[in-house]
Amino acid sequence: MAMPDHERAFPAMRGLELSVHVGTKLNRSHLLTAKETFILPCLGRTELDLQASGRQSITVEDSMSMVHASSGKLKPASSMLRSEPAIVAGLAKATLPASKVDWQYLVEDYDRIRDLIEQTIPGFEDYNQRIRHHGGFRMPLPPTERIWPTATGKAMFSVFKGVHENVVVEGEDVMRLVTLRSHDQYNTTIYAMDDRYRGVFGRRDVLFMNEQDMAAQGLEHGDRVDIHTALPGSALTLEDITVVAYGIAPGTVGAYYPEANVLVPLNYLDEESGTPSYKSVPVRLTLRSKEIRPLAGGR
Structure with missing residues (x-):
């Protein structure tokens, strides 16, 4: 589901008096019922x-x-x-x-x-x-x-303050989670379990990670980890995710949207737009198991 922080959002949705779904097929959101719910195919x-x-x-x-x-x-x-x-x-x-x-x-x-x-x-x-x-x-x-509807008739550029405007979370083991879409996906609709862009096939329970960061945290390609949101007062966790060595920026990890939305706190928003932090969530990883599942990697 597209919404962040399911632990808080789901109870709120269930408290609605009425929800109406219009869809071509059943999906996860249809299981989230209000006091009265209609599913209209x-x-x-x-x-x-x-x-x-x-x-x-x-x-x-x-x-x-x-x-x-x-x-x-x-x-x-x-x-x-x-x-x-x-x-x-x-x-x-x-x-x-x-x-x-x-x-x-x-x-x-x-x-x-x-x-x-x-x-x-x-x-x-x-x-x-x-x-x-x-x-x-x-x-x-x-x-x-080349038509610019501005006071000057020219393009106006806005200067980005930089990533340091984000809340800084201390700790060498803290990573920045970016949520991603696979090749066979459109928004929250997943047509198939393959992602040929990144060399992952038949599954989506993966975490893309730079090999330098993996070495620093004692992890290997194929290890299974739990991901925890690293913000004060937050206890959001995504369990049993397989690490995939990938050419992602150091200090950054990537996981699929919407599965990783459970890690996005409801109140961790961009101050200007109000957009949830789907592209910048501070997280920590804990090793769950070194038992490797069959996995095509994206080295």
């Missing part, structure tokens, strides 16, 4: 979405800022499955009976939703027409055209 992007006006398409933006239409072709896994827009519209209609928005009208034809987006967000002119062209269209990004 929905159509996937590859499944055919038929509404009152016919076959529908949604729009997606890729990592190159290209916006294009996406329409499923496969027979839905169940005739009872509804699309995400249909579910949201249904919830809104049931929750807000006096709403000025005609939710049913919108969900009957997704072009109508895009018409409203066009009226609201600059850069989406002729939205429905442009997504029907092969490849779609590119989102306007002024900096890529």
